[in-house]
Amino acid sequence: MVKYFIRRVLQTIPVLLIISFIIFSLVFVAGDPVALMLPEDASFEDVENLREALGLDRPFLVQYGSYVVNLLQGDFGESFRFNQSALPIVLDRLPATIELAVAAMLVAIVISIPLGIWSATKRNSSLDLLATGGAVIGKAMPNFWLGIMLILLFSVTLGWFPVSGRGTMLHLVLPAITLGTGIAAEMTRLIRSSMIDILNQDYVRTAKSKGIHDFFVVYKHAFRNSLIPVVTITALQTSTVVGGALITETVFSWPGLGQLLIQAVNTRDMAVVQACVFVIAILVILMNLFADLLYRLLDPRIKYN
Amino acid sequence: MTKLLEVMDLKTHFHTGSGVVPSVDGVSFDIKKGEKIAIVGESGSGKSVTSLSIMGLVGSPGRIEDGKLAFEGKDLTKLSKKEMRKLRGNEIAMIFQEPLTSLNPLFTVGNQISESIKLHQKVTSKVAKQKSIEMLEKVGIPRPDKIFSSYPHSLSGGMRQRVMIAMALSCNPKLLIADEPTTALDVTIQAQILELMKDLNEELETSILLITHDLGVVAEMVDTVMVMYAGQIVEHTDVYTLFREPKHPYTKGLMDSTPKVHMLDEELVSIEGTVPNPLSMPKGCRFHPRCQFAMDKCVSEQPELMELNDNHKVRCWLHEEKEVNLHDLVKS
Ligand SMILES: Nc1ncnc2c1ncn2[C@@H]1O[C@H](COP(=O)(O)OP(=O)(O)OP(=O)(O)O)[C@@H](O)[C@H]1O
Ligand code: SF4
Ligand SMILES: [Mg+2]
Numbered sequence: 001m002v003k004y005f006i007r008r009v010l011q012t013i014p015v016l017l018i019i020s021f022i023i024f025s026l027v028f029v030a031g032d033p034v035a036l037m038l039p040e041d042a043s044f045e046d047v048e049n050l051r052e053a054l055g056l057d058r059p060f061l062v063q064y065g066s067y068v069v070n071l072l073q074g075d076f077g078e079s080f081r082f083n084q085s086a087l088p089i090v091l092d093r094l095p096a097t098i099e100l101a102v103a104a105m106l107v108a109i110v111i112s113i114p115l116g117i118w119s120a121t122k123r124n125s126s127l128d129l130l131a132t133g134g135a136v137i138g139k140a141m142p143n144f145w146l147g148i149m150l151i152l153l154f155s156v157t158l159g160w161f162p163v164s165g166r167g168t169m170l171h172l173v174l175p176a177i178t179l180g181t182g183i184a185a186e187m188t189r190l191i192r193s194s195m196i197d198i199l200n201q202d203y204v205r206t207a208k209s210k211g212i213h214d215f216f217v218v219y220k221h222a223f224r225n226s227l228i229p230v231v232t233i234t235a236l237q238t239s240t241v242v243g244g245a246l247i248t249e250t251v252f253s254w255p256g257l258g259q260l261l262i263q264a265v266n267t268r269d270m271a272v273v274q275a276c277v278f279v280i281a282i283l284v285i286l287m288n289l290f291a292d293l294l295y296r297l298l299d300p301r302i303k304y305n
Numbered sequence: 306m307t308k309l310l311e312v313m314d315l316k317t318h319f320h321t322g323s324g325v326v327p328s329v330d331g332v333s334f335d336i337k338k339g340e341k342i343a344i345v346g347e348s349g350s351g352k353s354v355t356s357l358s359i360m361g362l363v364g365s366p367g368r369i370e371d372g373k374l375a376f377e378g379k380d381l382t383k384l385s386k387k388e389m390r391k392l393r394g395n396e397i398a399m400i401f402q403e404p405l406t407s408l409n410p411l412f413t414v415g416n417q418i419s420e421s422i423k424l425h426q427k428v429t430s431k432v433a434k435q436k437s438i439e440m441l442e443k444v445g446i447p448r449p450d451k452i453f454s455s456y457p458h459s460l461s462g463g464m465r466q467r468v469m470i471a472m473a474l475s476c477n478p479k480l481l482i483a484d485e486p487t488t489a490l491d492v493t494i495q496a497q498i499l500e501l502m503k504d505l506n507e508e509l510e511t512s513i514l515l516i517t518h519d520l521g522v523v524a525e526m527v528d529t530v531m532v533m534y535a536g537q538i539v540e541h542t543d544v545y546t547l548f549r550e551p552k553h554p555y556t557k558g559l560m561d562s563t564p565k566v567h568m569l570d571e572e573l574v575s576i577e578g579t580v581p582n583p584l585s586m587p588k589g590c591r592f593h594p595r596c597q598f599a600m601d602k603c604v605s606e607q608p609e610l611m612e613l614n615d616n617h618k619v620r621c622w623l624h625e626e627k628e629v630n631l632h633d634l635v636k637s
Contacts, residue, residue, distance in 0.1 A: 202406040208362055209401075210394035210421045210472070224411050300456045301410055 077271035086271035097256035107180030116191025138185030147178040147251035164253035194226035235291030315372035328354040330536035346533035395425040398473035402485035404466035408457035415453035440471040463494035535591040
C-alpha cells in the first residue's frame with residue numbers, strides 16, 4: 001500500500017510539469033510582460049534593455065527550462081505589487097483557504113449524510129421530496145448570490161455575523177455555509193441514489209434476516225457500502241469546489257488564495273497568479289490522493305497493483 | 306413429533322401500480338421439530354414470498370393480508386418489531402440463493418458471523434470469535450481461524466455458502482429456511498452443501514424448510530414435499546408417495562420434465578404454457594390452461610386442497626369422487 005502511494009505521488013510529476021508549462025505560457029498570453037513592468041512613457045530602448053536584463057529575449061524553451069529550475073527552488077519570481085517573492089505571499093494565504101474548505105466540507109457532511117440516508121430509507125415520503133427538492137435548489141443557487149443573500153439577511157438585517165473578513169468563528173459561519181451548500185446538495189443527491197441501490201442488495205437482506213436492528217442495518221451494513229461511489233465522485237469534483245471557493249472568498253473578502261488570485265489577475269501581478277495556480281493545482285492533486293486513500297480504506301476488494 | 310411452525314391460510318399480496326399481486330394465496334402447512342420439508346414450484350409461484358413472510362421480511366409494497374404463522378404457539382404476525390428481531394437469526398434463520406452477493410463485501414467473514422452471536426447470545430467478542438471459528442469448522446471450512454479474518458471476495462461460491470450456513474446456524478435456530486441454497490453452485494459443490502445440511506439437521510435437530518425448483522434436490526433431502534403453483538399449494542405429501550404416485554397433473558408435469566439418470570435417451574417433456582400472470586389469475590383451477598386433463602368444472606370452479614388421506618392432500622377435481630391414478634389416465 002505504501003508502495004502504491006509512492007507510485008501515485010511519482011505519477012503526479014508529469015502532471016505538475018504540464019501545469020508549470022501552462023502557467024509559464026500564461027505570461028505570454030497576458031501580453032508583453034516587460035511592457036507591463038515599465039511606465040507607459042518608457043522608450044523602446046528602455047524596454048529592450050530590461051528585456052535583455054530579465055533574460056526574456058532568449059528562446060521560449062530555454063526560458064521555460066530556467067523557469068522550471070527556479071520553480072524547483074520555490075522561486076516563482078517577484079510580485080511587483082508587494083515587492084517580494086511570490087510564493088511566500090501565496091503560502092501566507094493558504095491556511096485561510098484550507099480553513100474555509102474544511103468548514104464548508106463539514107457543513108456539507110453534516111447536512112448531506114443524514115439527509116441522503118433519510119430520504120433513501122423513506123423514499124417518496126414528504127421528507128424525501130423536501131430533500132430532493134432542496135438539493136436541486138441548493139445546486140442551482142450560485143455561490144455569489146447565496147453569499148450576498150446571507151450577508152443581507154444575517155449580517156446587515158439581523159446583525160448576527162460580521163459582514164466580511166476572517167478572525168473569529170463567527171466570521172467563518174456564513175462563508176462556510178455559502179460554499180458548503182452546493183457541495184451538500186450534490187452529496188445529498190449522491191448518497192440518496194447510492195443508498196437506494198445498496199438497500200436493495202442481497203447482503204442487506206441477509207443483515208435483516210439476522211435480526212439486526214434497522215438502524216444498524218442502515219448505518220453499519222448499507223452506509224459504508226454506499227460511501228464508495230460517493231467518495232469517488234466527490235473527489236472528481238474538487239475543482240468545482242475550488243472554483244466555488246474563489247467566488248466565496250471574494251464575496252466575503254476572505255483573505256485566502258482565491259481572493260489573492262483574483263486581485264493578482266486584476267493587477268496583472270503575474271508571478272502571484274502563477275504561484276497561486278500552481279499551489280491550487282497541488283491542493284487538487286492532494287485531495288484526489290486523499291480520496292484514493294479513503295476509497296481503498298473503505299473497500300477491501302481493491303488490490304494494489 | 307410436535308409442531309414447530311404452523312402456517313394457516315397465509316395470504317401475502319403485493320400492491321403494485323398495476324394491481325394487487327396475490328403472490329401467496331391461502332397457504333397452509335406445518336413443520337414439525339427436526340423435520341425437513343420442501344416447497345417446489347416454478348419461478349414466480351410464491352416460494353420466496355412464503356419464506357420471507359415467515360421471516361417477517363416482506364418489504365413494501367408487499368403485506369401479509371391474512372392468516373396465522375404460529376411458531377411454538379406464538380403468532381408471528383402479531384409480534385412487535387422488537388420481538389420479531391429477537392426470533393430472526395436466533396430461532397429462525399435463513400440462507401439465500403445468491404452466496405456471492407449475500408455476504409457484505411466490506412466486513413470479514415468472522416465479523417459477520419460473530420455479529421449474530423453477539424447480538425443474540427450477549428457474549429463477549431472473544432467468546433463470539435471462538436464460537437464462530439467452531440461453526441466454520443463444523444461446516445467443513447479448512448483453516449477456519451484464517452478464514453475468520455478473510456473478506457468474502459477471497460472465497461469461492463461454495464465456501465461462501467458454507468459461511469452463510471455457519472452464520473445461520475451460529476445461534477442454534479430451531480428452523481432453518483434455505484431458499485434455493487444450491488441453485489447458483491455447480492453440481493459437485495451442490496451435493497456437498499446438501500450433504501452438509503442433512504448432517505447438521507441430524508446433529509442439531511434443526512428443522513429445515515427447503516425451497517427449490519429442483520425435484521432432484523427434493524428427493525435427496527427432505528421428508529415432506531409441498532408443490533406450489535400460482536401462489537397456492539396444489540399437492541402436499543411425503544417424498545416417497547409423491548414420486549411413486551403424483552396426484553396433481555402439475556406435479557406429474559414437473560416430474561416428467563426432470564431428467565432422470567435411467568432415462569437418458571427418452572425425451573424430456575416440459576409442461577406446456579407458462580405460469581399465469583398474477584394480475585389476472587385464470588378462473589377455476591389456476592392450472593387449467595396448461596392441464597391435459599382439464600374438464601368443464603375446472604374452468605369454472607376452483608378446487609380446494611382435498612385430503613385423500615392423512616398424509617396426502619391435492620388440489621384437483623380429478624380426485625373429487627374417488628382417487629385416480631394419473632399414470633393410468635394417461636394410458637387410457
Ligand atoms: N417486490 C415485489 N413487487 C411486486 N411483486 C412481487 C414482488 N416480489 C415478488 N413479487 C411477485 O410475487 C410472485 C412470487 O414471487 P417469488 O419470488 O415468491 O417466486 P419464487 O417462487 O420464489 O420464484 P423463483 O424460483 O424465481 O425464486 C411473483 O409473481 C412476483 O411477481
Ligand atoms: S382441477 Fe382440472 S385443470 Fe386443475 S389440475 Fe385438476 S384436472 Fe387439471
Ligand atoms: Mg425465489
